Amino acid sequence: MDKGTYLRDFELMILLVVLRLGDDAYGVPIAREIKVHGRREVSLAKVYATLERLQEKGYISSKLADPTPERGGRAKRYFSVTARGLKKVRETQRILVRLWRGVSELQGDSV
């Protein structure tokens, strides 16, 4: 078990979005997915700051693609969840599900 730190809610969202997007996980679609599913607009700066933090923790890795003209000659940085990151997401899911069970106020609510 990865001791010491729990994932923050936004970190968990980012990891889940990166997993959902698969090979197309770079800044713009990540922010867009969060907007669609989280129903809130997030700044790209916040997305990148969180991605950077997750990368420092070893939960995601990244690679640069080729530069494209519509991006002003700048490359996309694609992100993917590492084995350690996947383990952390599963662990967080288990903890949350355990906490969820038995809370009468939350029974029967549709998500």
Add this chain to the structure above:
Amino acid sequence: MKMTPQMPAAAIWLLKVFKVPESNPALAGDLSEEYSGGQRAAWLWRQVLAVIAFTIAKEIYSHKLLTIRAVIAGEAWVLLSYFALIRALSSHWFAMFRISVFPPSGLPFLSVFWILLLPESMIVFMFGGWIVGRLHRDHWATFVVLFATLQSIFILVQVFPNLLLHLINSIDQPRFRPYLAMDLGILLLFPIAVLLGGYIAGSRADDRCPRPRPLNG
């Protein structure tokens, strides 16, 4: 290298000042892609301001000691020069022009302020910004903006009671409007002078120094 022809020049300039295209080219590319893909200007400016805020916060967090040094260096200059140089010179000029520091009518004092004290004070604050930028070439934009923000807060704390009084009084009494203009002038012009001085120092440093490596490897 240009980001994209569609992006406003001011946005590109701001990102360059904070070295975003060098430190995080993927983020700069994402902004270009989204803007050229049809996002509105308001969206772009929100994003650019968020990027700058995150950049400043990150640099301050990563360089706490340098941040303290920058603030102390700038503040020491402003305080020393303000109390020593300006007080000495202004009292000399006040004596020379036979104008009381607290004239009964008020207006001559305002004239003296605008003619003699304001340019001096502007130079002092500008040089304060220049010192901060010159001493911290790699992070000049962050530290200069931080220093200018602190100056704004200090000045606001000092002028707020008068500003409020002059604002309320000037609604129906026009003779208070010059005082209100002076308060607003101090509040706006001094931090602008800091930013200008910092920019002069920092932009020269940018021309000479190689830029830092990208953040994400």
